[in-house]
Amino acid sequence: GAVVSQHPSRVICKSGTSVKIECRSLDFQATTMFWYRQFPKQSLMLMATSNEGSKATYEQGVEKDKFLINHASLTLSTLTVTSAHPEDSSFYICSAREGTGTEAFFGQGTRLTVV
Amino acid sequence: AQRVTQPEKLLSVFKGAPVELKCNYSYSGSPELFWYVQYSRQRLQLLLRHISRESIKGFTADLNKGETSFHLKKPFAQEEDSAMYYCAPEAPYSGGSNYKLTFGKGTLLTVNP
Numbered sequence: 001g002a003v004v005s006q007h008p009s010r011v012i013c014k015s016g017t018s019v020k021i022e023c024r025s026l027d028f029q030a031t032t033m034f035w036y037r038q039f040p041k042q043s044l045m046l047m048a049t050s051n052e053g054s055k056a057t058y059e060q061g062v063e064k065d066k067f068l069i070n071h072a073s074l075t076l077s078t079l080t081v082t083s084a085h086p087e088d089s090s091f092y093i094c095s096a097r098e099g100t101g102t103e104a105f106f107g108q109g110t111r112l113t114v115v
Numbered sequence: 116a117q118r119v120t121q122p123e124k125l126l127s128v129f130k131g132a133p134v135e136l137k138c139n140y141s142y143s144g145s146p147e148l149f150w151y152v153q154y155s156r157q158r159l160q161l162l163l164r165h166i167s168r169e170s171i172k173g174f175t176a177d178l179n180k181g182e183t184s185f186h187l188k189k190p191f192a193q194e195e196d197s198a199m200y201y202c203a204p205e206a207p208y209s210g211g212s213n214y215k216l217t218f219g220k221g222t223l224l225t226v227n228p
Binding site for chain 1 (some may be wrong): 149160
């Protein structure tokens, strides 16, 4: 299957700093990318959906100024956690797909720890 | 409100027994439905999708629009089926021109020898 690479896989940052997470589709053009957050032993919570060249659509309760999403090309989307706080510590997962109804391929996830 | 429900958080069966993982949805329109699986220490991957009506690894899922259900079934479970299973409806947003993929809470299936 297609490959989605997420980087970094693990990051520790100080409270108040910003962290950028990259999500790349390596062998296909991702028209749509999704960003999820997963708390321990819980399901994936959709944070936002981004379509290439458009502004991301955020789910209710997700602060767009805190979680900046950029999807400037068909192979790259980034999630920037701005002014991170310990409560932002979590597992963030991206997925990408070519279009509606097609298979979504997932990154390996990023473990963010804010200290 | 749009909602997907997987009522069983944990499901344990013996090898060779039938297994059914339940999924009910409450979405407007006719969402496309998927089952995703996550094996231990691996990333999420597609198991099957409603539209293709195919059987993967012996699993099938029938869409029942009357009951708004999309239960996942396998007649004879194997130990390697032990994993976390997520029901995932695809729902429109932005006036129906785009679709987002959301996930149920998941069911952890354990197949015992």
